[in-house]
Amino acid sequence: MKPAPFELSQPGTLDDARGLLAAGDADCRIIAGGQSLGPMLNLRLARPDRLVALSALPGLTECRETESHVEIGAAVTHARIEDGDCPEPIPGMLRHVAAGIAYRAVRNRGTIGGSLCHADPAADWVTAMTALGATLLISGEAGTRREVPMRDFMQGAYRTALKPGEILTTVRIPRYSAGARWGYYKICRKVGEFADAISAFVADPETRVCRVVFGSTGGAPLERPALARQLAETGAAAPLDEIKKDLLAAQSDLSPVKLQQMAIAHQRSVQEALSHD
Amino acid sequence: MRTDCYDVYSIYRVIETPQDFLPNGYPTRRQERDSAVSTGIGARVARKEDRRLLSGQARFVGDIKLPRQWEAAFVRSPIAHGRILKITKPVAFADRVFTVEDMDDVRPIRAESSLPTYNVSDQYVLAKDKVRFVGECIAICIAPTRAEAEDIAEQVQVEFDPLPPLVDAARARESDAPLVHEDWGNNLFLTTDFDSGLDEARANAAVVIEREYTTARQCMNPMEGKGTLAHWDEKAEQLVVHTSTQVPHLIRTGLSECLGLDQGSVRVIAPDVGGGFGYKCVLQPEEVSVSWVARKTGRPIRWTEDRREHLVAGANTRQHHYKITAYADDRGRILGLDAEVTVDIGAYSVWPFTACLEAAQAGGNLPGPYAFQHYRCKTYSVATNKPGLTPYRGVARPGVCFAMELTMDAIARAVGREPSEVRKDNLVQADQMPFTNVTKKFYDSGDYPESVVQAARSIGLEEFRARQAAARAQGKYLGIGFSTFTEQSAHGTKVFAAWGLPLVPGYEQAMVKITPSGSIEVRSGNHSFGQGLETTIAQVASEWLTVDIDRIKVTMGDTGLTPYSTGAYASRGMVMAGGAVSKAAEELAGRVKTHAAHLLQCSPEDIRLADGNAYAGEAHVSFADIARSWYLRPDLLPDDVNTAGLEVTEGYKPEIDTGVFTYATHAAIVEVDTGTGKVAIQDYVIFEDCGRRVNPLILEGQAYGGAAQGIGTALFEEVLYDANGQPLTSTLADYILPGPAELPHFRLDHAETLSPYTRHGIKGVGEGAAIAPSGAIVNAINDALRPFEVELNQIPATPERILSALLATDPAREAAE
Incomplete structure (x- = not known):
């Protein structure tokens, strides 16, 4: 389990990094924490000619806070978020999600941007950021910048809206009011394992925002507006059979076991959130 | 919250055993001993080996580096069942790739059994004609580093004619199932039939329970995977094989048979081994291939199993299916x-x-x-x-x-x-x-x-x-x-003989001796790979000789340094190696008493051993004094001294x-x-x-x-x-x-x-x-x-x-x- 030969470039600036990616003479991959790409390299499932390492780039490892938003650099590690070294758009949610990602050793190196760009359906941030209504800031050719809402970013298993040569630089998350509630429940075979089912919600009565999102669906996270409406209106999750019916309407190939786990995850995400009150 | 496992829950309870139930007056101390003064049997002492294991100073196969050493990678079968039509070596590396064609002097691994109905399989260490599971070795590639060896391995081209795979055990019993070994005509390694008669049970049963049970195939996953490093020692005229094994003496026999070498020309050394669980108690084809290539090329060659190899080619245990009918009375008997x-x-x-x-x-x-x-x-x-x-x-x-x-x-x-x-x-x-x-x-x-x-x-x-x-x-x-x-x-x-095995364990041997400075050396051909045997057999020696285990050096796992043992399996290490050490230490204690009696001018029966000294009343000599007299000052000893000295090898098996x-x-x-x-x-x-x-x-x-x-x-x-x-x-x-x-x-x-x-x-x-x-x-x-x-x-x-x-x-x- 040793990777095929590759060249490693460690650019000092974002411009240099884009330059390397744009050179076009080689199959180039971005590497940040390497917690997903590393194993794929070792298994020789990924065989890039060149790796461009971003985790040391200035700007990508910073967090900022404005009145309306929290911005997290793409190369900020899960561990930093877990440790509270990053502002929260809604108290406790980012820390909770970060602390549940894999194991501390993985969290020490793995980054939020790397996880989003890898777009593993069973990963945590793709679901959490959909629920939070995050926007991704992307740096493209010749310094152009564009913004992509998280719900449009992940397009399927391991597929994103990133174009060749583009780099995710920042995750921008709107701040929520003091009365906002969140829930995040995942079902895994064991602590630190990839999830079998994830359900997250963010509800802010002040701004009348409520999102219910399901992860580990085999593709992009699934947003279910009807379930969100029910939650916003009643303050409780729908009954199990209604949740299942709604999920089947969105994705008909869910097995009975998967469906059960997703529905239970939604119910418990709500129960846990309310029990905090 | 969970707390430390090593705490208060262990309750010490003794079921009384009549003294006359115990033969030969073996020590039968009933109480846990104070570990500050004693490290004998029953002492709750920390493991001798843990200092090196926990501080990263242990020496596993992966830690050993020999001059000119290269690494090996295997080309493994990507399909479960198929005929090999052609293997093409990369032209640039033809001399670094070896297949079964190159190894025509190597015998396949063949485990005979004397049991009736047994079908024997020949496992060529690199696949010959057919592959029979995903992960089976087809070629071995060598290079200065593992990564380069893997680069070569992926350039080896193998053409297959795929055969229908046989994955399900129930299907294997059907008469039209694909044949794993064509020459058998069926897929049955062995059938056995035990019947003591059930008519009476059936006739009297108030309750009949029928069930089917299924257990999964598993991998053993020792923390350290398998690893082997082989080289030819020109001075000793020996193939020296460092390998991660529970059974070094058996591996020597197996390698000798496969490679056609006299057993005196093979030395197997099991260094620190990071877990075995049975995975490392059999001869593995990789051990044979690596040894052959080392001999062929004159270069130390190492192969280190990675976790993927283990999870694929080591997916080898515990898959059973049961159909059970139980007949019971109305109380459930x-x-x-x-x-x-x-x-x-x-x-x-x-x-x-x-x-x-x-x-x-x-x-x-x-x-x-x-x-x-x-x-x-x-x-x-x-x-x-x-x-x-x-x-x-x-x-x-x-x-x-x-x-x-x-x-x-x-x-x-x-x-x-x-x-x-x-x-x-x-x-x-x-x-x-x-x-x-x-x-x-x-x-x-x-x-x-x-x-x-x-x-x-x-x-x-x-x-x-x-x-x-x-x-x-x-x-x-x-x-x-x-x-x-x-x-x-x-x-x-007798049990192993009845199972028809090609190798049957007999008397386990161990050596115990006193060094010239009065410390103790214990040698056993068994091996410690996590079970703490290095400590517990020292405790057995300590029981007889009263020397603290810190002054008892235990050497295991090297066929060049230890007496014969079939090794560590079947929960036998403590009973067998412990028993052999006990027997040798008892004999040595007797000799110590004879020497001490001479030095103290009394009779051996008057000598009592305690704290690493021999006492006659208040007078005493230390083990160091006794050892010095034998090794350095024999002029102090009588003419009729026991010429076998202060070194004892004994063989043991239970009654x-x-x-x-x-x-x-x-x-x-x-x-x-x-x-x-x-x-x-x-x-x-x-x-x-x-x-x-x-x-x-x-x-x-x-x-x-x-x-x-x-x-x-x-x-x-x-x-x-x-x-x-x-x-x-x-x-x-x-x-x-x-x-x-x-x-x-x-x-x-x-x-x-x-x-x-x-x-x-x-x-x-x-x-x-x-x-x-x-x-x-x-x-x-x-x-x-x-x-x-x-x-x-x-x-x-x-x-x-x-x-x-x-x-x-x-x-x-x-x-x-």
Whole structure:
């Protein structure tokens, strides 16, 4: 389990990094924490000619806070978020999600941007950021910048809206009011394992925002507006059979076991959130 | 919060054994000794080896670097079954790639057996003509680094003519199944048939229970994978093989036979070994290939197994299927048991333990600790396109214990009694000991029902039922499960001969000597790979010689330095190597007394050994004085001195070959989350009797570690294949091992019934705790799910299986609960 030969470039600036990616003479991959790409390299499932390492780039490892938003650099590690070294758009949610990602050793190196760009359906941030209504800031050719809402970013298993040569630089998350509630429940075979089912919600009565999102669906996270409406209106999750019916309407190939786990995850995400009150 | 495992729960209890039950006046000290003054048998001392192991100073195969050493990578079969049409080496590296064509002087691994109906398999160490499982070695490639060797390996082109894969063991028994070995005409390594007659049981049965049970194929996953480094030593004219093994002397024999070398020309050294569990007790084809290439090229060659190789080519253990019919009376007493066992052996028979061992153990051990006398068992050991089955901690017993213990609970439910009560009635009773069971197992000593009583008391069975009912009323599903077993340990010559094995263990040898400065050296051909044998056999020497274990140096695992031993397997290390060291140390203690008597001018009978000195009344000489007289100042010794000196090699085996039986009852309380299918273990109790406890601390480690592996078997571990025989669990993201958060805080209690047949009353204990957890946990799950009338009979009991079973029940009934 040793990777095929590759060249490693460690650019000092974002411009240099884009330059390397744009050179076009080689199959180039971005590497940040390497917690997903590393194993794929070792298994020789990924065989890039060149790796461009971003985790040391200035700007990508910073967090900022404005009145309306929290911005997290793409190369900020899960561990930093877990440790509270990053502002929260809604108290406790980012820390909770970060602390549940894999194991501390993985969290020490793995980054939020790397996880989003890898777009593993069973990963945590793709679901959490959909629920939070995050926007991704992307740096493209010749310094152009564009913004992509998280719900449009992940397009399927391991597929994103990133174009060749583009780099995710920042995750921008709107701040929520003091009365906002969140829930995040995942079902895994064991602590630190990839999830079998994830359900997250963010509800802010002040701004009348409520999102219910399901992860580990085999593709992009699934947003279910009807379930969100029910939650916003009643303050409780729908009954199990209604949740299942709604999920089947969105994705008909869910097995009975998967469906059960997703529905239970939604119910418990709500129960846990309310029990905090 | 979980706290440190090594705390207060171990309760020391001694079952009194009549003094005259013990032969030859072996030390029978009953109390735990004060470890500050003694490091002998029974002392709770920290392990000698832990300083280097815990500080990263151990020396594994992967740590050794020899001049000019290169690394090896294997080209492995990507398909489960097919003919090899052509192998093309990359032109640039033709001299760095070797196939079976190059190795025409190497004999295949061939494990003969004298059992009737046995079909023998030839396993070429690099595939010849056919491949029979995904991961089978086809070529070996060498380069200065592993990465370069892998670069070469992926340039080797192999053309196949694919054959239909045989993945399912039941299918393997069908007459039109694809043949793994064409020349056999069927896929049966072995069939056995035991029948003591069931007519009476059938005629008198008030209850008949029929069940099928399935256990998963597993990987053993020692922390250190397999590794081998071979080189030719020109001065010694020897092939020197450092290899990660439990059985260095057996590997020497195996390598010699495959390579056609005199055994004197092969030296096998097992350095520090990071876990074995049985995976490292067989000759592996990679060991032979690496040795051959080292000899051929004159270069030290190392191969280090990576985790993916292990999870693919090492997916080799524990896959059984049982059909069981139990006949019982209206109180649940088993009158007779009818069983059919199918063992999925995979493609090849391992050497030396053969493809027979698993079925022989399954058939022989299924009745377990129970006293019933009517039994029929047919076993089928079938060939499939998977890696060859290798005995794993407990050998077949984790499977048979699971099947037997679930059957016991099914009987209890049928007769409406508490399963622990039915268990007690069925067990061999203390006043029946020693007891010969229906399969002629000789249970040497113990009180089996008492282990159930103690486990039930410890886990709080009486108050549990009320708690369970209250929890159910709140929609929480708790269950309790028990599992009782015997662990045959240190079974010897006659047993292995009866299994038809090519190698049969006899007398275990050990050497004990005093160095010129008065410290002690112990040498054993057995090996320590995590069980703490390095410490415990030093404790045995310390018991006789009264020297602190810090001054006892233990050397193991090197055929060039140690007396012959067949090695560490079958829970035999402590009984056998410990017994041999005891015998040699006893003899040495006698010689020390003779020397001391001369120096102190008294008679040897007046000498008493204590604290590393020889006393005659108040007068004493130290071991250093005695050693100096023999080695450096022989002028001080009399003319009739014992010329054998202060170095003793002795051979030992217990007074019986049939093994000594440790036994235990495990009890678990679980909560089943009926929403997610997840199982949480709330409490876990082990009550164990393994005879003399040489080091209680090490025993606790063995029990916790074994039970953790057993929980892996019960809830998590499973090698999955698709219909083409492709393994779907080739990384640890897919093959789930339990982690700390999945394990309960084990609580361990002990009885200590000394074996009448071994030195110091020791029984083996290494495998035991891995045997029972599946029975205890799945019985607890089924107890929890009784309101749903759901019963699981397959391991691992995954959330998927539990939820599927629950979702298949009538939803109306579920709602009614």
